[in-house]
Amino acid sequence: MNKTILCIGAGYVGGPTMAVIADRCPDYKVIVVDVNVKRIAGWNSEKLPIFEPGLDEVVKRARGRNLFFSTDIVGGIKEADIIFVSVNTPTKTFGAGAGKAADLQYWEKTARDIIEHAESDKIVIEKSTLPVRTAAAMHRILASNSKKLHFEVVSNPEFMAEGTAIEDLQNPDRVLIGGMETPEGQKAINTVVDIYRHWVAPEKIKTTNLWSSELSKLAANAMLAQRVSSVNSLSALCEQTDANILEVSAAMGMDSRIGGKFLKAGVGFGGSCFKKDILNLVYLCEYYGLPEVAAYWEGVVKINDYQQRRFVNNMIRRMFNTISGKRIAVLGFAFKADTGDTRESPAINICKMLLEERACLAIHDPQALDNAKMDLDGVDGVIEYVDDPYEAVRGAHAIALLTDWKCFKELDYQKIYELMEKPAFIFDGRNLLDHAGLYEIGFNVYPLGQKAMSHLN
Numbered sequence: 001m002n003k004t005i006l007c008i009g010a011g012y013v014g015g016p017t018m019a020v021i022a023d024r025c026p027d028y029k030v031i032v033v034d035v036n037v038k039r040i041a042g043w044n045s046e047k048l049p050i051f052e053p054g055l056d057e058v059v060k061r062a063r064g065r066n067l068f069f070s071t072d073i074v075g076g077i078k079e080a081d082i083i084f085v086s087v088n089t090p091t092k093t094f095g096a097g098a099g100k101a102a103d104l105q106y107w108e109k110t111a112r113d114i115i116e117h118a119e120s121d122k123i124v125i126e127k128s129t130l131p132v133r134t135a136a137a138m139h140r141i142l143a144s145n146s147k148k149l150h151f152e153v154v155s156n157p158e159f160m161a162e163g164t165a166i167e168d169l170q171n172p173d174r175v176l177i178g179g180m181e182t183p184e185g186q187k188a189i190n191t192v193v194d195i196y197r198h199w200v201a202p203e204k205i206k207t208t209n210l211w212s213s214e215l216s217k218l219a220a221n222a223m224l225a226q227r228v229s230s231v232n233s234l235s236a237l238c239e240q241t242d243a244n245i246l247e248v249s250a251a252m253g254m255d256s257r258i259g260g261k262f263l264k265a266g267v268g269f270g271g272s273c274f275k276k277d278i279l280n281l282v283y284l285c286e287y288y289g290l291p292e293v294a295a296y297w298e299g300v301v302k303i304n305d306y307q308q309r310r311f312v313n314n315m316i317r318r319m320f321n322t323i324s325g326k327r328i329a330v331l332g333f334a335f336k337a338d339t340g341d342t343r344e345s346p347a348i349n350i351c352k353m354l355l356e357e358r359a360c361l362a363i364h365d366p367q368a369l370d371n372a373k374m375d376l377d378g379v380d381g382v383i384e385y386v387d388d389p390y391e392a393v394r395g396a397h398a399i400a401l402l403t404d405w406k407c408f409k410e411l412d413y414q415k416i417y418e419l420m421e422k423p424a425f426i427f428d429g430r431n432l433l434d435h436a437g438l439y440e441i442g443f444n445v446y447p448l449g450q451k452a453m454s455h456l457n
């Protein structure tokens with residue numbers, strides 16, 4: 001084996017990233033460790049702990065060959081030359097910066113574990129998204145070791161999106177590697193470049209200083225989320241003016257300076273990163289005395305909350321100003337299609353708002369029902385979790401479509417119409433379905449950012 005790589009944190013980022021590295025670099029030994037025993041057992045089993053298209057094949061090829069999942073963090077630290085850290089960095093819920101700043105306690109604890117157990121020099125790579133200048137603090141903590149070992153911190157943010165993680169990792173737009181502008185820093189950058197060179201073209205591997213690399217991750221996520229909020233804000237205006245957001249998005253997207261991606265109106269962005277990273281950016285701007293910049297980015301999150309509230313208000317208004325006691329089939333709970341992940345999913349807030357109005361929910365999702373149960377655990381109200389979509393819609397007054405799962409397009413809507421109470425409403429929060437066809441069947445159809453199609457007036 002060429003070198004041993006350790007990854008601390010076997011989550012949505014660490015697991016797939018290391019699986020692809022091991023697959024593409026058979027000359028490296030890759031060990032992935034986590035404090036969560038159940039998660040590691042999952043990674044070593046037939047049913048992996050996360051659902052991600054293509055992941056099973058990659059793991060099967062490499063696991064036991066040069067990819068190992070373990071809870072032995074100490075052993076891993078001793079053995080590895082290169083340590084990726086992808087532990088979670090949630091939004092702080094307490095103390096200074098609560099609600100905005102990143103909680104770095106797991107990161108710092110990991111740094112201290114590395115100091116305590118290392119017996120040789122290491123390159124420590126930030127894979128988790130971190131506030132700008134975290135590496136400075138990490139360098140300080142790691143340099144405080146009494147063993148006279150050298151730890152070089154490198155930033156290598158992950159840009160993969162869930163649902164397409166394997167494709168994104170195998171064929172990235174770019175790989176970003178930031179390091180200190182010192183000879184040791186440059187050497188460490190090159191060590192990390194060597195890993196990616198196994199399968200990524202040299203022109204796609206971009207090296208920068210540490211701070212640019214850290215900020216680029218926050219900036220990229222903020223820009224992507226900003227596009228979603230921008231288009232969602234316009235969807236509200238479309239509904240008032242009979243303009244159609246699909247046509248507006250398409251027209252904007254044809255401008256090569258704007259580009260067509262990330263212009264889909266919906267019930268708002270979710271996922272573990274966007275909100276957390278923007279709030280983090282907001283906190284940093286406030287910290288560095290830039291309140292105007294902070295307010296600008298905070299607006300992106302505010303519009304996201306507004307869009308969810310707006311969706312619920314529209315449902316209530318269209319259903320004769322009351323949904324109390326009415327069964328509503330919620331199609332989709334994951335924050336996007338092709339994942340079972342529900343972190344920050346708009347469905348969580350929307351379901352809570354519907355329950356506050358005393359609606360009875362029947363929630364269906366092809367992958368995310370277990371997470372949905374945890375997210376809504378303890379919330380007051382009537383909630384059913386239903387594996388069969390046709391059972392979910394039975395006796396429902398309305399369908400709220402919240403995730404863009406392709407399989408929802410293939411359902412038999414004639415049958416669904418017959419199973420539902422009348423008048424039957426569909427609120428398509430992702431503009432996924434064939435609205436004209438549904439209207440013809442008899443549904444009252446409320447797409448997002450488009451004219452309502454109602455038989456009621």
Ligand code: UDX
Nearest residue numbers: 009010011012013034035036086087088106128129272
């Ligand atoms: C998370 C963040 O959401 C993302 O912003 C960051 O870039 C990387 O970390 P993700 O992999 O999706 O991404 O998080 P999660 O699935 O929660 O995985 C983190 C893992 O780290 C968990 O399995 C957790 O058990 C583990 N962990 C956490 C440790 O092994 N040690 C710790 O001290 C803390």
Ligand code: UDX
Nearest residue numbers: 158159160161162262263264266269270271273335336
């Ligand atoms: C995002 C970034 O894309 C990725 O680069 C980063 O590493 C992690 O955060 P992810 O959260 O997995 O990835 O999914 P993404 O595809 O970006 O979608 C985020 C949210 O925005 C989803 O809820 C999605 O439904 C929503 N979205 C996306 C829209 O509402 N409209 C769009 O046009 C695009």
